[in-house]
Amino acid sequence: MAIKTYSFNKEEKLKSRKMIETLFRDGKAFSVFPYRVIYMPAKLTTEKYPVQAGFSVSSRKFPRAVDRNRIKRLGRECYRLQKQLLYDALQDTPTQLAVFFIYTDKKIPDLPTLRDKFSVILGRLAKAAKSEK
Numbered sequence: 001m002a003i004k005t006y007s008f009n010k011e012e013k014l015k016s017r018k019m020i021e022t023l024f025r026d027g028k029a030f031s032v033f034p035y036r037v038i039y040m041p042a043k044l045t046t047e048k049y050p051v052q053a054g055f056s057v058s059s060r061k062f063p064r065a066v067d068r069n070r071i072k073r074l075g076r077e078c079y080r081l082q083k084q085l086l087y088d089a090l091q092d093t094p095t096q097l098a099v100f101f102i103y104t105d106k107k108i109p110d111l112p113t114l115r116d117k118f119s120v121i122l123g124r125l126a127k128a129a130k131s132e133k
Helices: 017-026 065-082 084-090 111-131
Strands: 028-032 035-041 051-057 097-103
Touching: 017 035, 017 097, 028 111, 035 111, 051 065, 051 084, 065 097, 065 111, 084 111, 097 111
Parallel strands: 051 097
Antiparallel strands: 028 035, 035 097
């Protein structure tokens, strides 16, 4: 299952309402500013990818849709470029993860800052996934 790709395919996106509700109800969470990360081991609809991820931005903090979409796009881009760290950690285990990233800051971030934060987030997720074997 060693996938060396920098894409973020449809199968990698967490879109199932049922799975998202379960994730928010039963999942574990941690924060790495500016993100709140909720995750849980789950049986996903795809066998090809070990992780499905979703992204969210508060409409209360960002009333303009263009701002929300920009932040989600930046988050997805950082995740897409660095997800291999998490995939490598899950490679030799049958564990699959459902992950949701919630942006909590009040200002639009820049890409280098988010890149650093996502490396920390994905490292923590990889460590958590290894400990849940």
